Amino acid sequence: MKKLMLAAIAATAFGAAAPAMAEVVVVVNAKAAESTMTKEQVAQFFLGKSTAMTPIDQSESSPIRAEFYKKVADKDAAQAKALWSKLVFTGKATMPKEAGDNAGVKAALAANPKAIGYIDKSAVDATVKVVYTAQ
Structure with missing residues (x-):
């Protein structure tokens, strides 16, 4: 019985120590024409x-940014940054705007109906429309 209790406690401790992965959703302005992507x-x-x-984009140090690029683009954040740096250097694009967090992304989407961003699913509200759930 004692071994069973210790095993249960250890399993709980290890489970709590595992990092929680955010459920990342891609969002657009609530009034945007896009409904799914x-x-x-x-x-x-x-x-x-x-x-x-x-x-x-969310801030470079944000865990959700790394999760997003891994799940959606099959790249780590450094690979995505290198790709953008090349595009900017060759004059083919400008770097994505950066918002500090979920609230910043939602504010940027409210200001630009042609913007697209990603946030944690728990931050979704009536100001944005979910067009894709990263898996």
Whole structure:
């Protein structure tokens, strides 16, 4: 019985120590025409392959940014930054605007109906429309 209790306590401790992965959703202005997008469409905006929408990144140190690029673009944040640096250097694009957090992304989307960003699902409210859930 004692071993079983210790095993349960250890399992709980290890479970609590594991980092919680955010559920990342891609959002647009609530009044935007877009209602759904594919992973490929979203990746095009955030990798500089399409200029139809303006990408809004979260801060470079944000864990959600790394999670987003891993799940949507199959790249780590450093690879995405290197790609953007090349596009900027060759004059083909300008770096995405950067918002500090979920609230900053929502404010940027409210100010620009052609913007697209990503936030934690828990931050979704009536000011934004979810067009893709990263998995």
